[in-house]
Amino acid sequence: MAGKKNKNRRHPFRAFLSFYTRFRIPWWLYILSMGCGFAATAITVHINKYTIAFNQGELYNRVIIAYAAWTLISAAITVILNIAVNYGDEKISLRAREIVWKHILCLPMKIFHKEKPYETVSSITNEIPQASMLINMLSAFLASVYGFITAVIVLAKFNATMLRYMLVLIPLAILQFWAIGRLQMYMYKIRRAQ
Numbered sequence: 001m002a003g004k005k006n007k008n009r010r011h012p013f014r015a016f017l018s019f020y021t022r023f024r025i026p027w028w029l030y031i032l033s034m035g036c037g038f039a040a041t042a043i044t045v046h047i048n049k050y051t052i053a054f055n056q057g058e059l060y061n062r063v064i065i066a067y068a069a070w071t072l073i074s075a076a077i078t079v080i081l082n083i084a085v086n087y088g089d090e091k092i093s094l095r096a097r098e099i100v101w102k103h104i105l106c107l108p109m110k111i112f113h114k115e116k117p118y119e120t121v122s123s124i125t126n127e128i129p130q131a132s133m134l135i136n137m138l139s140a141f142l143a144s145v146y147g148f149i150t151a152v153i154v155l156a157k158f159n160a161t162m163l164r165y166m167l168v169l170i171p172l173a174i175l176q177f178w179a180i181g182r183l184q185m186y187m188y189k190i191r192r193a194q
Helices: 003-009 012-023 029-057 061-105 107-113 117-158 160-193
Strands: none
Touching: 012 061, 012 117, 029 061, 029 117, 061 117, 117 160
């Protein structure tokens, strides 16, 4: 048992990922949300054609009806995406809470004398929902990559100079997100130490 604890300390990410093997993840909901993300991106690109037609003064019935129809389809897909993600998140939170509660109920009493009980309960109620964020972010990341590639293709056809400027700014945006992430991690460690 002590060997397992030392192994988890050396490889905390492995211990983190092993937690997800202890309950069933509703993958079909996240795959559905990812598919909806792909579809929403494709529809947004399609709607842009009608927006350009509006701006050029093409106010024909077929353009207006097509624009309204695609907008309604986009809204319906967004609703399905939100339902799938939220339902999947709640299922993961519920299953993770069950595992953690069972573990806490089996802990020896001396641990509760060392740790503050309200902090333990607070961790279960407030931090367990974060367990679903990894799966949610994975499906959202794949849909975002598809959206980015689609945007690059459309922008290359529309304005190559603007595309070059955008590709120069991407590393700066990544650097900014990295710095913000490091700062958030630092603040989280300070908060946990108090």
